[in-house]
Amino acid sequence: MSIVTDIPAASPAHALAHFEAIMQHETDCWDVHHALQGGARDFVLLDVRGPAQFAAGHIDGAVHLPHGKIVAAKMADYPAGTLFVTYCAGPHCNGATRAAIRLARLGHAVKTMPGGITGWIDEGFALKQLPAAA
Template sequence: MSATTHAVPHDSPVAHGNSVLRVAAAPPAEAAAYFRASLAFHTDVSDVAAVLAAGSDPGFVLVDCRSTESWDQGHVPGAVHLPTALVAERAGQLLDPAVPVVTYCWGPACNGAARAALALAELGYRVKEMLGGFEYWVREGFEFETWQGTERPAADPLTAPVDAADCGC
């Protein structure tokens, strides 16, 4: 998908130094196509947590693609541990190609989940990346497991609502 640069009228806010609109917003149809495509590739921590909390078959398998040391430090309950470097070697033993996969790594500053998703897609798996990774799982106050047991931190009010079940988005 390519972004289209649109002409800016001389009397528009852009012509007067508006850096937000220096490149005009995409037309609605192009924006809809972009965001629809984005949602086909990504999910977020809250959505994954809500589906897992429902207790029934989530319809996907959650894959933690970090190292064993990272896994031991903490991981999402029920996740499968499959480090990115071992995807080609172990995916066939751990994952059913008919079941979609959701990958996660450390957090927004890490692209390990994207690399694992790419490796899995190249092997024929349907895959999404969980945006925010383990960092936002913890920051949003969801339970996680370590080699020492289970922990549930308080939610960070900058990432999750304090007095509501979800953010409403």
């Protein structure tokens, strides 16, 4: 017996429930890129980092809304049932999770993109930069 099998694997039914639950809460960089490139804009991508980070490089099509500024008044313009996907700097950053909590508390459907900008770059996808201020 190895350390891998010391604790038995979950039953297939439990494994299915577990992994489906993960996918209800998360998406990945490749899936977001594929959806954006294919024109499937059935979600709002939120970059929840600070203004300087957003200006330095963000995902094209993302809406900039730092997680601390997610409040009912700012979310009122979005139709009920809108799915939000939040991202921040990467797996070392909890901003996407903080944003997801705020959105869920306001009654919005939400998933996180755990790889964030780091994962996006790791996949070889381009970032958009804001023009430098004159």
